[in-house]
Amino acid sequence: MKLVTIDDVRAAALRIRPHVVRTPLLASPRGDSERPLWVKPENLQPIGAFKVRGAFNAIARAITRSSADSSADSSGASPAAVVAYSSGNHAQAVAYAAAAYGLVAYIVMPEETPGIKVRRTRAHGANVALCAAGQREAVAARIVAETGGVLIPPFDHPDVIAGQGTIGLEICADLPSVRNVLIPVSGGGLASGIGVALKALCPGAKIFGVEPKVAADTAEGLIRGHRVEWPVEDRNRTIADGLRSQPSDLTFAHLQQVLDGIITVSEDEICSAVRELAYHDRLVSEPSGAVALAAYRQDATPPGPTVVILSGGNIEPQLLLSILADGLQY
Numbered sequence: 001m002k003l004v005t006i007d008d009v010r011a012a013a014l015r016i017r018p019h020v021v022r023t024p025l026l027a028s029p030r031g032d033s034e035r036p037l038w039v040k041p042e043n044l045q046p047i048g049a050f051k052v053r054g055a056f057n058a059i060a061r062a063i064t065r066s067s068a069d070s071s072a073d074s075s076g077a078s079p080a081a082v083v084a085y086s087s088g089n090h091a092q093a094v095a096y097a098a099a100a101y102g103l104v105a106y107i108v109m110p111e112e113t114p115g116i117k118v119r120r121t122r123a124h125g126a127n128v129a130l131c132a133a134g135q136r137e138a139v140a141a142r143i144v145a146e147t148g149g150v151l152i153p154p155f156d157h158p159d160v161i162a163g164q165g166t167i168g169l170e171i172c173a174d175l176p177s178v179r180n181v182l183i184p185v186s187g188g189g190l191a192s193g194i195g196v197a198l199k200a201l202c203p204g205a206k207i208f209g210v211e212p213k214v215a216a217d218t219a220e221g222l223i224r225g226h227r228v229e230w231p232v233e234d235r236n237r238t239i240a241d242g243l244r245s246q247p248s249d250l251t252f253a254h255l256q257q258v259l260d261g262i263i264t265v266s267e268d269e270i271c272s273a274v275r276e277l278a279y280h281d282r283l284v285s286e287p288s289g290a291v292a293l294a295a296y297r298q299d300a301t302p303p304g305p306t307v308v309i310l311s312g313g314n315i316e317p318q319l320l321l322s323i324l325a326d327g328l329q330y
Helices: 006-016 051-069 089-101 115-123 136-147 158-164 166-174 189-201 217-224 249-258 267-281 287-296 317-325
Strands: 026-032 035-041 081-085 104-110 127-131 180-184 206-212 261-265 306-310
Touching (some): 006 051, 006 158, 006 166, 006 189, 035 166, 035 287, 051 081, 051 089, 081 136, 089 104, 089 115, 104 136, 115 127, 127 136, 158 189, 158 249, 166 189, 180 189, 189 206, 206 217, 217 249, 217 261, 261 267, 261 287, 267 287, 267 317
Parallel strands (some): 104 127, 180 206, 180 306, 206 261
């Protein structure tokens, strides 16, 4: 299995530069004395999450390959359409990137996806199909067959992983002394890509994946040394709807190489982190985006400058109000 390299990540950074925000590292006054804290706010991306990086890289690469394969009498170099399946943030990212390239997007989303993510995906011009839990890959495959579109997976693709890895390039450039990086893990593309960049450029840094305790299939898999399957009904128990997927063979192979450990967090810890980011940092985070801060609060990492990845901020307003109302002591 060919894994993503630092050269792949660097090429992705050049490819996506015109389309994504180079998010800052925000120093937090609430880091402890031994572990100064920085937040990497990927909720500031155009679609509110890091997924835009991988989507732009994968679609740009698909267009390049299509152009290279086209014959002299071809009617056009671009793919006919792009197809994706996602619980929300990747859906919005592919829809947004496809619109930027003038492509038709077909997006398959589970029925339990928060309405705000469905509405925003459609707002970018995508054709959205809702499906039952656990059926999104099969529905997407059918749409690919019907439309001739190119599938852009949410994590199981080297171009997607390389695009997400550009976050790691920015961390190393802005904080070369970084010693800990905490990254949400679901399908594993984000941690895989960031890990590739950090291991190459900041080899002294420790990389920790973070999962909800009630959806900790990756944590179990890393202990066992192979991927494990958790029923979708179990994974769907977490409030962190963006962390209900499982790694693929490709991402799991990356995670085995780049992660120094994995931390699991409770549902209460996740909600507390959402409140902390909102009240103290003025940053809106969805539950999935707040798990890295929740893990930091466990004091489970070594001393040294620490970065937490706030992966996204697409949260239903009523859910955000409910979480904030439960923590008025802030």
